[in-house]
Amino acid sequence: MVNPATGPDKIRSETNPVQKVRRGPRTGNKSLIYLVLIIGAVLSLIPFFWMVSTSLMTLGETINRKWLPAVPQITNYIQAWNEAKFAKYFWNSVIITGVTLVGLLTTSILAGYAFGRINFKGRNAIFAILLSTMMIPETITWLPNLMLVRGTIIPLPGGSWLNSLQALSVPFMANAFSIFLLKQFFAQIPNELWDAAQIDGANHFRFLTQICLPISKAPIMTVLLFGFIGSWNAFAWPLLVTTRETWRPLMVGLWTFVSEAGPETHLLMAGAVITLIPILVIYFLTQKQFTQGIATTGLKG
Amino acid sequence: MGATTGVTLKPPKKKIHSLRALQENLTGYAFVAPAVIIILVFGLFPIIYSVYMSLFNWRIRKGDFTGLVNYIKIFGDWGGFAIFIGGLGLLGLAYWLWTRAFKSNSNLMRILQIGAAVVLIVAGIIMSMGWGKMIAAGDEDFLNSLIVTIFYAVGTVPLQLAIGIMFAYLLYQKIRGKEVFRMIYFLPYVTPVVTTAVVFRTIFSSRATSLANILLSWFNAGPLKWLFEPKAMSEVFLGLKLDGIAAGPSLALGTIILFGIWSFFGYNTVIFLAGLGGIPKELYEAAEIDGANSWSAFKNVTIPLLSPVSFYLFLVSFIGTFKAFNHLYVMATPNAQNTVVTASVQIFDVFYAQNNFGYAASQSIVLFLIILGLTIAQNKILGERVFYG
Numbered sequence: 001m002v003n004p005a006t007g008p009d010k011i012r013s014e015t016n017p018v019q020k021v022r023r024g025p026r027t028g029n030k031s032l033i034y035l036v037l038i039i040g041a042v043l044s045l046i047p048f049f050w051m052v053s054t055s056l057m058t059l060g061e062t063i064n065r066k067w068l069p070a071v072p073q074i075t076n077y078i079q080a081w082n083e084a085k086f087a088k089y090f091w092n093s094v095i096i097t098g099v100t101l102v103g104l105l106t107t108s109i110l111a112g113y114a115f116g117r118i119n120f121k122g123r124n125a126i127f128a129i130l131l132s133t134m135m136i137p138e139t140i141t142w143l144p145n146l147m148l149v150r151g152t153i154i155p156l157p158g159g160s161w162l163n164s165l166q167a168l169s170v171p172f173m174a175n176a177f178s179i180f181l182l183k184q185f186f187a188q189i190p191n192e193l194w195d196a197a198q199i200d201g202a203n204h205f206r207f208l209t210q211i212c213l214p215i216s217k218a219p220i221m222t223v224l225l226f227g228f229i230g231s232w233n234a235f236a237w238p239l240l241v242t243t244r245e246t247w248r249p250l251m252v253g254l255w256t257f258v259s260e261a262g263p264e265t266h267l268l269m270a271g272a273v274i275t276l277i278p279i280l281v282i283y284f285l286t287q288k289q290f291t292q293g294i295a296t297t298g299l300k301g
Numbered sequence: 302m303g304a305t306t307g308v309t310l311k312p313p314k315k316k317i318h319s320l321r322a323l324q325e326n327l328t329g330y331a332f333v334a335p336a337v338i339i340i341l342v343f344g345l346f347p348i349i350y351s352v353y354m355s356l357f358n359w360r361i362r363k364g365d366f367t368g369l370v371n372y373i374k375i376f377g378d379w380g381g382f383a384i385f386i387g388g389l390g391l392l393g394l395a396y397w398l399w400t401r402a403f404k405s406n407s408n409l410m411r412i413l414q415i416g417a418a419v420v421l422i423v424a425g426i427i428m429s430m431g432w433g434k435m436i437a438a439g440d441e442d443f444l445n446s447l448i449v450t451i452f453y454a455v456g457t458v459p460l461q462l463a464i465g466i467m468f469a470y471l472l473y474q475k476i477r478g479k480e481v482f483r484m485i486y487f488l489p490y491v492t493p494v495v496t497t498a499v500v501f502r503t504i505f506s507s508r509a510t511s512l513a514n515i516l517l518s519w520f521n522a523g524p525l526k527w528l529f530e531p532k533a534m535s536e537v538f539l540g541l542k543l544d545g546i547a548a549g550p551s552l553a554l555g556t557i558i559l560f561g562i563w564s565f566f567g568y569n570t571v572i573f574l575a576g577l578g579g580i581p582k583e584l585y586e587a588a589e590i591d592g593a594n595s596w597s598a599f600k601n602v603t604i605p606l607l608s609p610v611s612f613y614l615f616l617v618s619f620i621g622t623f624k625a626f627n628h629l630y631v632m633a634t635p636n637a638q639n640t641v642v643t644a645s646v647q648i649f650d651v652f653y654a655q656n657n658f659g660y661a662a663s664q665s666i667v668l669f670l671i672i673l674g675l676t677i678a679q680n681k682i683l684g685e686r687v688f689y690g
Contacts, residue, residue, distance in 0.1 A: 033471050040468055041485045044567070048488070050512055051500045065510035111336035120329025126337060133344040135676050137624040139645045140665040143652050144347035144354070153350070174339035204328050233493040235627045240653065251495040255631060258499055265503055275496045283491050291487055291571055 055269035062265045073266070080270040084260075088245065089253030090274060096168045096238075096249055097231040103173030104227045105220070111174070112182025113208045117194070127183075130176045138236065145171060146240050167241040168249065172231055178223040185219040186212055218289075225282070225290060232279060250275045348669065351662040359659030371663035377438025385431030391424035443664055445639055446647035447671075452550040453629070453643060454622035457561035462614055464562065465569025470603060472570070473577045483574070486567035497564060498631035502528060505556045507636075527556045529636040553637035560628060569614055576610035577603070616679040623672050644668050 054062055056072040081087045114120070115127050147153050149161040161167040189212060197207045213220075235251045242248045248256070254271050283290055355371050358364035376382040395417045402413035436444055468486060472479055489497060504512040505527035514524040525537065533548035534555045535541040543549070550558065580603065588598045626645040633641045642650070648668065652661035 030474075030476070033474055033476060037468070037471055037476070037482050041482060043563070044485050044489055046512075047497060047500050047504060047563070048492075050504055054503070063510065065515060107336040107339060110332040114329045114332035118325055118329040118332065120326040123329065126333065129345070130337065130340055133340055135672070136344060136348065137645070137669060137672050139624070139626065139648055140351055140669045141343065141347040142649065143658060143661055143665065144350040145343055146652075147350075147658075148342070148346075170339065171343040174336040176340065176344075179336055204332070233495065233627075235495045236630070236649070251493060254495060254499055258502065258631075268499065268503070272496050272499055276492055279492060283488075287484060290491070291483070 051269045051272055054266055055273050057266050059264065059266060063263070076266050076270040077274070080267045080274065084257055084267055084271060085245065086250070086253060086271050086274050089248055089250045092247050092253075093232060093249040093251075094278075096165065096247070097228060099165060100169040100172045100231045101224060101227050103169060104175070104178060105223065107174040108178035108182055108223060109208070109213070109220070111179045113186050113204070113212065115179065116183040116186035117189070118204060130179060134176045142236060142240060145237070149241055162241055163244050163246050164241075165247055168234075168238055168247055169231075171237065172227075172234070175230075178227065181219050181223060182216070185216055189215070221286070221289060225286065228282065229279070351665055351669075354659050355663035355666055357659045359657075359662070361656050361658065364659070367659070371660050372667075374660065375440045375443055375663060375667060377435050377440075381431050381434025381438060383431070385428055385435060388424045388426075388428030388431055391420055391427060395420040395424055442639060442642075443644070443647055443667075446642050446644045448546055449550075449554060449639075449641065450623055450643040450645075452554060453558060453561065453625075454619050456550060456555070456558035457565065457622060458615060458618045460558075461562045461566045461569055461618065462611055464566040465614075466573050466604075466607065466611065468566070468570045469573030469577055470599060472574060483571065486570050488567065489564045490567045494564060494628040495631055498560065498628040501556070501560050502632060502634075505559075525552065526636070528553050528632055528634050528641075531636065531638045531640045533640075551637060551640035553632075553634065553641045557629065557632050557641060560632065561622075564628070565618065569618075572614055573607060573610060576607050580606045613683060616675075616683065620672060620675050620679065623668070623675065 053068055055076055056074070057066065057069040057076075058073055061069055081090075115123060144153075149156075149167045151160045158164075193211055194207060197211060202210070233251065234249070235255070238249050238252045239255065242252055254268075254275055257268055257271055356366060356368055358367045358370070373379070398413050398417035398420060402410045402417060405413060432444075468482075472482055506513075507524075507526040507529040508514065509524045511524075511527070513527055517524060530537065530552035532551060533541075533543065534552050535543055535549050537552050541548075584602050584606070585598055588602050593601065623644065625643070626649070629641070629643050630646050630649065633646055644664075645668065648661050648664045651657050651664060655661075
């Protein structure tokens, strides 16, 4: 117990005179700090280690529970890629994500520009309505959207959109967050630029494409990054609208494989690794922007 | 798009202004139209349509108009529901008294604080009474899924915040490899939850050779069924035989909570790190001069100054757990029965597996109202606090 009259400073100067000489702000016991940090890192990484290690084992090794495969079985990946159809799911995901991103970028650049730079009637009201959609939980949208996509609410061109690229991409082609992000950026562009462009006879569309876009690489990258994560990681909605393999994306493919794989854990884990690769590549390439972007917005699919 | 402004018109001078305005308006609408249409159709329209569907006996096809029958099915009778809402109101009153207490002088403060505590207890009793009535007469599956959701929220959020703040503080020290550690902690958060949840399913499977059970065997402990165990943790670990809510979360849910903490603590670490960067170094130097060691500096400088960030993270994460679906769905094994079924999973099940559309719609409206209430409370509470995040 610390005697309140003497206070902690007295105690410390008596018991640990060395600390008095120490410079700079607080340092605890360095090796203890490293120990805790390393334990945290190990716990964070164990599941990944387990996944990769298992994905390289033979079936026998997964059952007898080795830590590492005797000989890494690269063939597992070939098998998962071809026989378990992860190749198909992978390319489906790539196409779905690509199409979604093109749409998302188009709609949010146009809308972000309009909300930030064009004075039209009802601008603030429309923007407020869009922002309010950010708090709507996905749960409530599934059922009505599913019926919409099946064509039961209003007839759709081409009948039902189940198992179609449209159903998987169109609902994700606009979101309030991306518009908000770009609006903030476009609104900051000095008005003098717009005045000068007008004198040169430019309209809004030309000003947007020739002046604004070239200087907006950073916010556009952020929109792309979030769009990519959201689309690549999407699960519940694709699960609802893909009853066949035609357009089944990776996450749904992995999930259906859980029930199909049964005891074939090594193939399941190989499939799991395949789903991670694109995300990891992008994470390591754009580390700083990635971390900061997510940290400041708290968004993730 | 160019067509709206491409044509050069030469109107009389006074008309230029209104024509300009019209042109601006039209361009604006044309630019926002694609985004607005998509968001209205897929984001806003579902709420209106869900309200509509919830008033019908709607299996796969629309049946009879039934009014509020679906909602009555959820809550049982309105009596229990009204009692519960009354308790909730008292909870708000307790919070109000508590905040008032800090604005008054010391004498009144004590009285108000005691008052708040009393009201809190009364609110708790009334709410549990109302809940009991609702469970007895209403939809046990859905009401139970709300409890599971709360168990999950209460289990993950405080722990992931505590772990996050600890690692942020350690990373904030002068150490090597800061970037590497941060990157590693953030990794579970970055990777798709469906993938990591699938990996956790194999790590925490009931097989004796699963990774979790191997680790247990190192401590001479017998294998557990983990994600496949519907029994409450209080029973598995302590041998207590309790019923209902009192028994607490099942081991399967505990494992999912573990996943939640593993997956999200890195996010909290990164946010706390940003918050730590905002604390003036002088404060630590002052604390040092006053003789604080690193623990008391942490306790008396770091924690209080981070409290706005913590508070923000707490509320956002808490609401997030009510919205969460993907990992909860993937890790909900049939063996664990309804002990792992959260509200979002339950709703999904009701329309996806049971094809009971109208009823699922009414459940999703209830969940939406809960999240709306939490969001409003969050904005109100956050609005009253100083926030520098």
